[in-house]
Amino acid sequence: MTPARVRFAPSPTGALHIGGLRTALYNYLLARQTGGTMILRIEDTDQTRFVPGAEDYIIKSLEWAGINIDEGPVQGGNKGPYRQSERKEIYKQFTDQLLKEGKAYYAFDSEAELEAMRERLRASGASGQQYDQSTRMQMVNSLTLSAEETARRIAEGKFVIRMKVESGKKVVLNDLIRGTVEFDSAQVDDKVLMKSDGMPTYHLANVVDDHLMEITHVIRGEEWLPSAPLHVLLYEAFGWSQSMPSFAHLPLLLKPDGNGKLSKRDADQLGFPIFPLDWTDPRTGETARGYKESGYLPDALINFLAFLGWNPGTDQEIFSMEQLIASFSLERISKSGARFDIHKAQWFNQQYIRMRSAGELARWLQSQCAQKSIPCSEEKAEKIASVLKERITFPSDLWNAGEFFFTPPTQFDLGVVSKKKTPQTEKVLDKYAIELSDKPRISDADAQALLEKVCLEEGIKTGQVLQLLRVCLTGAAGGPDLMPSISILGGIECRARINSALLKFKS
RNA sequence: GCUCCGUUCGUCUAGGGGUUAGGACAUCAGAUUUUCAUUCUGGUAACACGGGUUCGAUUCCCGUACGGAGUACCA
Numbered sequence: 001m002t003p004a005r006v007r008f009a010p011s012p013t014g015a016l017h018i019g020g021l022r023t024a025l026y027n028y029l030l031a032r033q034t035g036g037t038m039i040l041r042i043e044d045t046d047q048t049r050f051v052p053g054a055e056d057y058i059i060k061s062l063e064w065a066g067i068n069i070d071e072g073p074v075q076g077g078n079k080g081p082y083r084q085s086e087r088k089e090i091y092k093q094f095t096d097q098l099l100k101e102g103k104a105y106y107a108f109d110s111e112a113e114l115e116a117m118r119e120r121l122r123a124s125g126a127s128g129q130q131y132d133q134s135t136r137m138q139m140v141n142s143l144t145l146s147a148e149e150t151a152r153r154i155a156e157g158k159f160v161i162r163m164k165v166e167s168g169k170k171v172v173l174n175d176l177i178r179g180t181v182e183f184d185s186a187q188v189d190d191k192v193l194m195k196s197d198g199m200p201t202y203h204l205a206n207v208v209d210d211h212l213m214e215i216t217h218v219i220r221g222e223e224w225l226p227s228a229p230l231h232v233l234l235y236e237a238f239g240w241s242q243s244m245p246s247f248a249h250l251p252l253l254l255k256p257d258g259n260g261k262l263s264k265r266d267a268d269q270l271g272f273p274i275f276p277l278d279w280t281d282p283r284t285g286e287t288a289r290g291y292k293e294s295g296y297l298p299d300a301l302i303n304f305l306a307f308l309g310w311n312p313g314t315d316q317e318i319f320s321m322e323q324l325i326a327s328f329s330l331e332r333i334s335k336s337g338a339r340f341d342i343h344k345a346q347w348f349n350q351q352y353i354r355m356r357s358a359g360e361l362a363r364w365l366q367s368q369c370a371q372k373s374i375p376c377s378e379e380k381a382e383k384i385a386s387v388l389k390e391r392i393t394f395p396s397d398l399w400n401a402g403e404f405f406f407t408p409p410t411q412f413d414l415g416v417v418s419k420k421k422t423p424q425t426e427k428v429l430d431k432y433a434i435e436l437s438d439k440p441r442i443s444d445a446d447a448q449a450l451l452e453k454v455c456l457e458e459g460i461k462t463g464q465v466l467q468l469l470r471v472c473l474t475g476a477a478g479g480p481d482l483m484p485s486i487s488i489l490g491g492i493e494c495r496a497r498i499n500s501a502l503l504k505f506k507s
Numbered sequence: 508g509c510u511c512c513g514u515u516c517g518u519c520u521a522g523g524g525g526u527u528a529g530g531a532c533a534u535c536a537g538a539u540u541u542u543c544a545u546u547c548u549g550g551u552a553a554c555a556c557g558g559g560u561u562c563g564a565u566u567c568c569c570g571u572a573c574g575g576a577g578u579a580c581c582a
């Protein structure tokens with residue numbers, strides 16, 4: 001396999017969207033699989049949309065997700081710089097070349113003039129309202145103005161450079177996911193290549209950089225497919241057709257319900273994260289919760305994301321990053337958009353939590369306790385973790401489901417109480433409490449044997465008191481196995497809880 | 508409007524001219540757990556529609572419908 005050079009090229013206009021993370025992942029998988037190079041390129045050519053902190057956020061998010069960058073603004077590399085704003089001079093050379101060869105031209109139209117053109121076209125019932133070969137000669141540009149006038153306007157410094165797209169050409173794109181896609185160059189417009197502030201547009205910058213950085217595969221979202229013919233034309237114009245990268249346009253991530261692509265709004269409404277990490281928008285001060293902070297494990301999220309649009313063709317679903325790298329292939333990416341389903345993400349998380357060691361879960365619990373200033377020994381944390389392990393989806397559930405190990409219940413399931421509390425069961429629990437009172441440490445088996453003994457003396461089955469006992473101890477009707485719980489709590493604590501609960505039930 | 512892309516259970520998908528159309532999530536039922544969860548077993552549930560091509564089409568072709576994307580001096 002020839003080593004692939006791929007890039008993830010976000011623009012620092014905000015937090016990294018979960019769909020962007022998937023795009024980065026697919027790029028990364030191909031890079032690692034082929035022993036190639038993963039490049040991060042910051043596409044910050046729109047100065048008006050620049051958001052401070054966004055670049056740093058993107059880098060931290062990728063790092064958390066386990067997507068390691070080989071070349072980028074932080075790591076450097078010999079094809080840099082990796083921020084497009086720092087490559088301004090490079091782009092100028094290339095537009096100059098196109099200008100000289102007559103493949104691009106200067107345009108001076110104001111925004112109002114452009115709008116007027118579109119309005120005119122709409123009114124006339126034309127099929128499109130593009131600045132293209134059919135309209136360019138009616139516009140204010142170096143094609144329609146005299147050489148002197150053009151020179152004067154250029155000297156004023158207010159101009160854009162547009163691609164001069166020839167009509168009547170068939171543009172063929174061989175997409176790795178979609179196969180051959182054909183376009184008619186007549187419907188490609190004369191896109192702006194260089195903006196009036198001297199910055200390139202995405203179209204120019206992307207082609208120039210991909211060429212200069214020797215990118216072999218452009219793996220990006222499907223939203224780029226319509227502008228792909230322009231990019232192909234640009235490669236041709238520069239004479240780079242032979243070394244043009246392969247394209248793979250990824251299916252989009254769609255809303256869980258309704259129509260359209262997944263947006264932050266949907267996530268907010270349905271209550272799930274859309275960003276990898278917590279993000280505070282510096283403009284609005286608004287904070288959005290991240291996957292990390294919501295308790296998703298990075299490898300679980302990655303596994304989930306990998307399967308949204310790709311599958312290995314086998315029944316295996318749990319894949320580590322290494323396994324994904326080994327099995328991944330662009331050919332097995334599906335063509336249609338994938339609805340985003342947070343339930344599946346939760347299921348993956350649950351699976352990954354179970355694969356963690358009791359020790360690791362214990363450390364999570366200990367840190368949660370520490371935050372609440374509740375002491376928790378390693379031994380206790382580990383015991384709790386092992387009884388709770390199969391029952392949780394997020395690390396925070398350790399506390400939610402195990403709080404009763406630290407604080408006696410204040411609320412009790414009254415349904416169980418009214419159903420199970422009889423003079424007889426009360427008496428059993430009373431006696432059980434006394435038996436427990438001199439046993440600070442007690443094993444599961446002993447707790448069980450003791451209960452059976454008391455029940456036998458009172459002539460009832462253990463099953464008749466078990467649930468009432470659980471409510472006394474934990475307050476709830478359901479929960480982890482009772483005997484191990486008693487062992488964790490210890491005899492003294494259990495006795496106290498039984499007594500106080502029984503007292504409460506009397507009133 | 509125009510251009511491009513797409514369409515298999517509710518969801519993610521496998522499959523592919525002749526299959527009992529497979530798996531996973533979700534859901535329902537039963538078993539286990541004298542609780543809940545887990546686990547196990549089983550169930551419900553899909554080839555958008557219409558024309559071709561063919562002995563035969565869910566699979567290939569063409570339309571239609573529906574969905575999506577793009578249509579900026581944003582990426």
